[in-house]
Amino acid sequence: MNRDRTNELSAGVVYRRIPNRRTHFDEDAGRPERGAFEPRPSDNNGLSVDVDRSAAESKLQQYPGFGLCALDIAEIKRVTGGSAWVAKPLSGSHTRIENCDREEVQLALANIATVVIPPTFQRRRWTGNR
Secondary structure (H helix, E strand, O other), X not given: OOOOHHHEEOOOEEEEXXXXXXXXXXXXXXXXXXXXXXXXXXXXXXXXXXXXXXXXXXXXXXXXXXXXXXXXXXHHHXXXXXXXXXXXXXOOOEEEEEOOOOHHHHHHHHHHOEEEEOOOOOOOOOXXXX
């Protein structure tokens, strides 16, 4: 869903959840992967984000093990050539980064993301059985 760009945020920071999946976060590098910025088919090419850090952190309770990253809005526009943009929240803190359906946009977002809270992964314990 591409909202009207007259409702676009031009500055600030947004916060995106990082799923605790190896396709979404590289533990060794401590960086989100492209998968953390790939919209699901039901997302209409947009990504869910929050403009308020405390609201974003609070929502993590609903997603055990998920992490959180920060993205600068002006930097989103710069690295995507203006194709991706952040809509003003309709209410509260929740909004979207629009036009994230292309791989180059997803990679650009992964490259500029700053990890605020890394995801946690359950370690498999070796039982000695083969």
